[in-house]
Structure formats: structure tokens, C-alpha cells
Amino acid sequence: AQTVTQSQPEMSVQEAETVTLSCTYDTSESDYYLFWYKQPPSRQMILVIRQEAYKQQNATENRFSVNFQKAAKSFSLKISDSQLGDAAMYFCAYNLGSNYQLIWGAGTKLIIKP
Amino acid sequence: DTGVSQDPRHKITKRGQNVTFRCDPISEHNRLYWYRQTLGQGPEFLTYFQNEAQLEKSRLLSDRFSAERPKGSFSTLEIQRTEQGDSAMYLCASSFVSGGAYNEQFFGPGTRLTVL
Numbered sequence: 439a440q441t442v443t444q445s446q447p448e449m450s451v452q453e454a455e456t457v458t459l460s461c462t463y464d465t466s467e468s469d470y471y472l473f474w475y476k477q478p479p480s481r482q483m484i485l486v487i488r489q490e491a492y493k494q495q496n497a498t499e500n501r502f503s504v505n506f507q508k509a510a511k512s513f514s515l516k517i518s519d520s521q522l523g524d525a526a527m528y529f530c531a532y533n534l535g536s537n538y539q540l541i542w543g544a545g546t547k548l549i550i551k552p
Numbered sequence: 553d554t555g556v557s558q559d560p561r562h563k564i565t566k567r568g569q570n571v572t573f574r575c576d577p578i579s580e581h582n583r584l585y586w587y588r589q590t591l592g593q594g595p596e597f598l599t600y601f602q603n604e605a606q607l608e609k610s611r612l613l614s615d616r617f618s619a620e621r622p623k624g625s626f627s628t629l630e631i632q633r634t635e636q637g638d639s640a641m642y643l644c645a646s647s648f649v650s651g652g653a654y655n656e657q658f659f660g661p662g663t664r665l666t667v668l
Contacts, residue, residue, distance in 0.1 A: 442594075471654045482556075483595075483643065483659035529594050536583075536649040539608070540657070542594030 440465045442532050444543035451520045452551050458505075459515045459546045461530030467491075471533045472506065472513045473540070478526040486528070489513065517548075525550045556660035558644050564666045565634055572630045573663045577646030584627050585657060586619055587643040588612065595643055601627060602649070634667045641665075 441464045451457035463472070474486040489497045489506050496504050501521075505514045517524055530543040557576045565571050577584050582603050587595035598617070599609045603624040613619075616634075621627040631638055641664050645657040 447592075480661075482661045483645075485656050488654075488656070531594070533654055536647075536651070536654050539597040539600075540595075542596075544592065544594050 440467075440532055440534075440541050442530050442541050442543040444530055444546050446546045447544070448547045448549065450549040450551055451517075453522060454519055456516060456518045457520055457548065459517075459528050459530075459548065461513045461515070461543055463511050463513065463530070463532050463541075465511070465532065467534060469534070471535070472504075473531040473533070474502070474504070474513075474515045475529045475531060476524075476526045477529065477545075478523075483529070487515065520550050522550050522552060524548060556644055556646050556658050558642075558660040558663050560663055561661060562664045562666075564668065566668050567636060568633055570630065570632045571634055571665065572628055573642055573644075573665075574626060574628050575644030575646075575660055576626045577644070578648075578658055579625075581646035581648045581658070582624070583647045583649045583655075583657075584621055585645040585647075586627070586629050587645065589641040589643055589662070590639075598629075598642075631665075634665075636667045639665055639667045 443462045470491045472489045476486045477483045487499045501518045503516045527545045529545045532541045559574045585600040586598040589595045601621040616632045619629045641662040643662045644660040647655045647657045
């Protein structure tokens, strides 16, 4: 069975610095998708970044980038130049494609210190 | 279209009562998903619709839970004879799916249910 593990319940970072959130997953499939979602307090879940497993190049979206290590089944999120608005719960998720369900990690609470 | 909306945002009920939640997806989206999220956890899949057809239900969805999407637009999730363990955030998401490739799910703000 596929599982997603986020081992950091909470992380804190000084504003303008860089932070990395960890995620590992377990699967026997070779083609799949990985995601990082952000859930700000009392606001809805939004997609931050997506990685297709068949792509070797790590995905990047502005200040957000991932380190995808397929053999190690690791998918970490790096946030550069942290901003106060980055404070949120961050969830790592896995999916085999549109006909399959998202499998979610338990989340990491990110605190930004001004 | 301003995105996925859910109503109500908060619901407090007494154990044993029935509750119904509504989700309005993004208008052109053919898929609609329901999730449950308890405090400190990621969402858990409950069920999803492709247009008006309910294609999959999680084992988490007991007989007390029922969902509908009568015209392939909005959806309702009803919980009968609520229990304290039903207290959670109920999230709705929608997406447009064509073929097997993943399409982004857009989430609503959720309905927070408290069962006293």
C-alpha cells in the first residue's frame, strides 16, 4: 500500500531564510505524481508544486523548489526567502493519476519568525 | 467563477442529529471529491463523482454517510445520526479530468463540524 510520511510535525524559520520540509513515500509503482499543498490557517488548501515521477528535473515555482530523489523515495520542499505569508500547514501528497486518490501525509506546520 | 464554495462553514450539532453540507465546484469541473480532515492530520478521501456518477467510496464512508451530485453540478454530503467521532473538517475539491493525466484539484474552504 502507498503511504506518505512527513516526519517533521513543526518547523520554524526566520523570515528571509531558507527552510526545507521533508517527505518520504512508499510505492512499488514507477509512474506517479507528487505534490506539496499549503493550507493557511482558516483558509483553503492550495497546490504549491507538482512533480511527475518520470521527470528527472526537479520542479520549481518561484521561491518553491523540490528535491526529488526517486530511488530514495524522498520528496522535500525548499522554500527560499521565507515570507510571513508562507506560514501554514504543508502537506505532501502522492497520486497515481487522475483515476486514483490522493494519499496524504500528516502535514508539517511551518512557522515564520519575523 | 470564484472557486469552490462550501456551505455552511461551521456546523454545531448534537449527537444523533442529521446534518447536510453543500459543495459548489468550479463550474466547468467534471470531478468532485469529498475529504474528511481531523485536527493535525492530512485529508482522508471519502468519495468522488464524475459528473453525476459516484465512482468510488472509501471504507471510511459508513452507512450513515451519503453523498449526491444530482445534476453533475453541486454536491451534498449528509451524515445521519451524527456521532462525536464525526467531528472534523469536511473538504470538497473539484477538478477537470480528461484522460489519465493528473489534473489539479481545487479545494473549498471546508465545513467544520462539531458534534456535541
